[in-house]
Amino acid sequence: ILNVEQSPQSLHVQEGDSTNFTCSFPSSNFYALHWYRWETAKSPEALFVMTLNGDEKKKGRISATLNTKEGYSYLYIKGSQPEDSATYLCASSGNTGKLIFGQGTTLQVKP
Amino acid sequence: DVKVTQSSRYLVKRTGEKVFLECVQDMDHENMFWYRQDPGLGLRLIYFSYDVKMKEKGDIPEGYSVSREKKERFSLILESASTNQTSMYLCASSLYGGSDTQYFGPGTRLTVL
Numbered sequence: 001i002l003n004v005e006q007s008p009q010s011l012h013v014q015e016g017d018s019t020n021f022t023c024s025f026p027s028s029n030f031y032a033l034h035w036y037r038w039e040t041a042k043s044p045e046a047l048f049v050m051t052l053n054g055d056e057k058k059k060g061r062i063s064a065t066l067n068t069k070e071g072y073s074y075l076y077i078k079g080s081q082p083e084d085s086a087t088y089l090c091a092s093s094g095n096t097g098k099l100i101f102g103q104g105t106t107l108q109v110k111p
Numbered sequence: 112d113v114k115v116t117q118s119s120r121y122l123v124k125r126t127g128e129k130v131f132l133e134c135v136q137d138m139d140h141e142n143m144f145w146y147r148q149d150p151g152l153g154l155r156l157i158y159f160s161y162d163v164k165m166k167e168k169g170d171i172p173e174g175y176s177v178s179r180e181k182k183e184r185f186s187l188i189l190e191s192a193s194t195n196q197t198s199m200y201l202c203a204s205s206l207y208g209g210s211d212t213q214y215f216g217p218g219t220r221l222t223v224l
Contacts, residue, residue: 043215099213103153
């Protein structure tokens with residue numbers, strides 16, 4: 001994988017559903033994996049930064065895991081709420097000092 | 112809290128105009144970045160800066176230049192705006208290198224007619 005890829009591109013769920021997205025990234029020269037949440041009309045907001053293989057981070061109902069050997073990260077949202085509706089971006093950094101972003105997963109949670 | 116501000120939320124310019132997008136951060140961050148975001152393409156890095164008067168090309172620098180005369184301010188310049196530069200432009204800053212958390216401004220939606 002040469003680029004950072006996210007799937008699915010968009011997702012519609014009902015309030016209360018749990019959901020997850022995938023981020024695939026180049027496993028060579030890996031340094032850190034970032035997750036951001038970008039709500040409409042707001043600035044992208046950092047959720048997690050993970051560096052170690054097997055890392056798991058949690059913030060409220062949102063959690064993320066990291067597998068650096070195979071080059072993927074999962075973001076989980078438990079019991080989705082309408083306020084979780086946003087675009088979720090992941091970004092990988094190698095040793096270049098730059099973040100490479102995926103195209104994002106847009107989540108819509110229906111009440 | 113880190114605050115990154117951008118000079119305009121919405122901007123409409125004509126083809127051939129010189130356009131300045133300003134970004135200011137208030138947390139004494141070393142690094143600043145300019146991205147553009149287009150549907151289906153994610154954030155793409157235009158230019159970044161590690162220090163005052165230092166700049167590095169990102170992935171799509173063509174048609175753009177930058178200026179960083181003061182630590183807190185990073186300007187993106189479109190020398191001669193073209194319609195394919197219609198986009199959402201986001202500025203970000205971080206304390207350390209690109210692997211550090213980046214803090215984003217609210218974005219400027221630029222339309223070039």
